[in-house]
Amino acid sequence: MISKCANPACSARFLYLHTGKLFRFELEASEDEGPFLGFDPSVRKHSRGVEFFWLCESCAEVLTLVYYPSIGVTTRWRRPELKAS
Ligand SMILES: [Zn+2]
Numbered sequence: 001m002i003s004k005c006a007n008p009a010c011s012a013r014f015l016y017l018h019t020g021k022l023f024r025f026e027l028e029a030s031e032d033e034g035p036f037l038g039f040d041p042s043v044r045k046h047s048r049g050v051e052f053f054w055l056c057e058s059c060a061e062v063l064t065l066v067y068y069p070s071i072g073v074t075t076r077w078r079r080p081e082l083k084a085s
Helices: 041-045 057-062
Strands: 021-028 048-055 063-068 072-077
Touching (some): 021 072, 048 063
Antiparallel strands (some): 063 072
């Protein structure tokens, strides 16, 4: 359950769904990492889980969340100027 802003440097508490931004990530458990020679999707299916992360309103203005399988969920600066024109 979300209790605070996903930005580690921010201590804003999660109180209202309509403020800030909610992120949903499908995660894979780390114990399934390793040499998989057969790509049977059912083998990995049990390890997947959905997790929710929240950025408070002020953090969501400048940050976004990204998921890297090797690192996990991490914050990233938003670059509005790079948006497709
Ligand atoms: Zn925040």
